Each structure stands twice: as structure tokens, then as C-alpha cells.
Amino acid sequence: MNRRQLIIIVAISLLALLGGVLTSQWIYKTGLASDPAVKAFFANSWQTPDGKTVNPQDWQGKVLVVNFWASWCPPCVEEMPALDKLQQEFLQKNVLFVGIGIDSPSNIREFLSKTPVSYPIVIGGLEGSNLSKQLGNSQGALPFTIIINAKGKASYSKLGKISEDDIRSEIKSAL
Structure with missing residues (x-):
């Protein structure tokens, strides 16, 4: 040659x-979530593991870090302390983390009794799994994290275990 x-x-x-x-x-x-998918997220009726209804309208106007997880998913469980730490770090900055458990209420309650977090956890079930797909999780795998800015637009999504520094940077970009 x-x-x-x-x-x-x-x-x-x-x-x-x-x-x-x-x-x-x-x-x-x-690959970011479309506006209709984000609207479906806010229109969904969510319940806490102890059966209380959560109004997602209360979450609008905040930067949301939505994390789809399950107690049987090792990377999901591994990233929860970082998510909890970041929730505390951004608590006063109009940022809210929301965990959507793709698991049974009893499994989630049992898990949270051993591993409490400071952010709200709601039950996703099959509807939550479908919603994660609408929000950009084409594989339907866990964990899946999406950031929705205060204007209700998806600004970031990640399939797989998050990096604390990446999420911190993406939150700052969404503020």
C-alpha cells in the first residue's frame, strides 16, 4: 500500500x-420524551406504597428527576443513595426527585423500611413500565432516569445506572 x-x-x-x-x-x-409522553406522566394517577394518592400536578413547575426502579434490580438499588444525596443537595433549588417503583407495593414497602429515601416513591406497576417506554426507554429495562425541566420538557434521559456527576450537571443545565 x-x-x-x-x-x-x-x-x-x-x-x-x-x-x-x-x-x-x-x-x-x-430520543428524548415527546411532549405528549410528559403530559401523560403528569396526568397519571400515582399512589404511594401505603396507598395514598399523589397529585403529580403538584410536581409541575419544578425540575423533576424521575427514576424508574425496582427492588430486585441491583443497579437501581446501588444508585439510590446517590439519588437521595442529590435530592438533599438540590432541595432548596426547586428540584424534586421521584422514584417510580416497577414492583409490588408490598415489595416496595419492605425495601423502603430497610433503605429509606428522602424523595417521594410511587407505585408504577405495569402502567409505570409502559410510561417509561413512552418517555424514551425503548428497551423497557431498569433503571431508567429522565429529567423534566420546570417548563415540562424532557431535557435528559439515561438507561442504566446513573453517574452522580452527570445527573448533577444535567440538573444544573435544566435549572
């Missing part, structure tokens, strides 16, 4: 790499 062919191959490789990076950013941005 001569020098000219090598330069051409390197140039094509760099263009392909650049195209992949730009495309992945475009896919990420278009």
Missing part, C-alpha cells in the same frame, strides 16, 4: 468516525 492510499483510508476513517459521533448526538437528542 502506498502513502496516498494510506492517507485516503485514514481520511475516510476519520470522516466515518465524525459521522458516527454526529449521528449518535442526533439520535440522543431525538
Whole structure:
């Protein structure tokens, strides 16, 4: 292979790499939840593990960090202390974390008795799983976290265990 062919191959490789990076950013941005999906989230009737009704309208106008989780999901359980810490850090800044348990009320109650958190936990069940898919969780896997800004627009989503620094940065961007 001569020098000219090598330069051409390197140039094509760099263009392909650049195209992949730009495309992945475009896919990420278009993968955010649509306005109707966010409206469905706020229109849903949520209940706490002890059966009390929660009015999601009370959450509007805040930056919401919504985390879909289950007690049987190791990465979900591992990230809860970080979520709790961040809720405390942003408590006075109009930020609210909400955990949506994709689990039975009894399992969630038992889990929370051993691992309490300072943010609200509601029961998602099958409807919560469907809603997470509407909000951008195409795989339906857990954990899944979405940030909804104070204007009711999705600004970030993450499938898999969160990074405390990433969530902190995304919250600051949404404020």
C-alpha cells in the first residue's frame, strides 16, 4: 500500500468516525420524551406504597428527576443513595426527585423500611413500565432516569445506572 492510499483510508476513517459521533448526538437528542409522553406522566394517577394518592400536578413547575426502579434490580438499588444525596443537595433549588417503583407495593414497602429515601416513591406497576417506554426507554429495562425541566420538557434521559456527576450537571443545565 502506498502513502496516498494510506492517507485516503485514514481520511475516510476519520470522516466515518465524525459521522458516527454526529449521528449518535442526533439520535440522543431525538430520543428524548415527546411532549405528549410528559403530559401523560403528569396526568397519571400515582399512589404511594401505603396507598395514598399523589397529585403529580403538584410536581409541575419544578425540575423533576424521575427514576424508574425496582427492588430486585441491583443497579437501581446501588444508585439510590446517590439519588437521595442529590435530592438533599438540590432541595432548596426547586428540584424534586421521584422514584417510580416497577414492583409490588408490598415489595416496595419492605425495601423502603430497610433503605429509606428522602424523595417521594410511587407505585408504577405495569402502567409505570409502559410510561417509561413512552418517555424514551425503548428497551423497557431498569433503571431508567429522565429529567423534566420546570417548563415540562424532557431535557435528559439515561438507561442504566446513573453517574452522580452527570445527573448533577444535567440538573444544573435544566435549572
